[in-house]
Amino acid sequence: MTAELLAQVPVGQTVRSLSMAATGERLLAMVHGDTVGDAECLADSMAALWDVWAAERVRQPLQLSDRADVAVLGVLNGRAVLVQGLDVGADDFDFDPAGMDDLQLRDAVTGGLLREFDDHGNGRCSTVALVTAAGRPWIVSGHEGGVVLLDDGLRQVGDAYDGHDGEAVDLVAVTGVGGDLVIASVGDANSVHIRRATLPG
Numbered sequence: 199m200t201a202e203l204l205a206q207v208p209v210g211q212t213v214r215s216l217s218m219a220a221t222g223e224r225l226l227a228m229v230h231g232d233t234v235g236d237a238e239c240l241a242d243s244m245a246a247l248w249d250v251w252a253a254e255r256v257r258q259p260l261q262l263s264d265r266a267d268v269a270v271l272g273v274l275n276g277r278a279v280l281v282q283g284l285d286v287g288a289d290d291f292d293f294d295p296a297g298m299d300d301l302q303l304r305d306a307v308t309g310g311l312l313r314e315f316d317d318h319g320n321g322r323c324s325t326v327a328l329v330t331a332a333g334r335p336w337i338v339s340g341h342e343g344g345v346v347l348l349d350d351g352l353r354q355v356g357d358a359y360d361g362h363d364g365e366a367v368d369l370v371a372v373t374g375v376g377g378d379l380v381i382a383s384v385g386d387a388n389s390v391h392i393r394r395a396t397l398p399g
Contacts, residue, residue: 211229213231215269217269221273226247226249226307228306231244243262243267245269260287263283265299268301278307321343325339332377335349346358361391370383377397
C-alpha cells in the first residue's frame with residue numbers, strides 16, 4: 199500500500215459502512231451513514247452513491263428505514279449493482295409497514311430496478327454481503343430470523359440459518375472456498391458463527 203491519496207469524498211455525516219465497485223473507467227463508492235435533522239422523516243439512515251474520481255454524487259441519496267437498513271455496492275455478472283432496502287424518500291414510495299423489509303437489486307449507475315426480494319418471513323434486514331463462487335454471484339443477508347442465501351435473481355436458496363437462537367443477525371461476511379461458500383455471521387450476543395454452505399449444482 200502506498201501513501202498516495204487518490205481522492206477525498208466530502209461526506210458530511212457519520213459513516214456506518216463503505217463499499218466500492220468499478221464499472222468501466224468509473225469508480226463508485228457507496229457511503230452509508232446516520233441521518234441528521236428531520237424528526238418527521240421515516241429514514242433511520244442515508245446512503246449516497248459517489249463517483250470517486252469526480253468527487254460528486256451520482257444521484258440523490260437513499261433514505262433507508264431500520265427494517266432494511268442496507269446499501270451495499272458490488273459487481274454481479276460484470277455490472278455494478280446495489281443491494282438496498284426501500285428508499286422511503288422516493289417520490290413513488292407508498293408506506294406499507296409489511297413491505298418495509300423488502301430488499302432491492304438495482305443497477306448502481308442508472309438506479310434501474312433489476313430484482314426484488316419481498317419474502318417477509320425473515321424479518322428486519324441489517325446486513326448484506328456479495329460474493330462470486332462456483333462461477334456465479336451470490337448474496338448473503340442477515341435478518342432477525344437468521345442468515346439467508348440468495349442467488350443473483352434475489353431468490354432464496356434453502357432455509358434461513360437460525361443458529362443464533364432467535365437473535366437478530368448484525369453482521370455477515372462470505373467467501374468462496376472449493377466451490378462452496380463459507381459464511382460468518384454475528385448475532386446480538388456477539389458470538390461469531392462460521393459454517394460452510396454447499397451450493398446447488
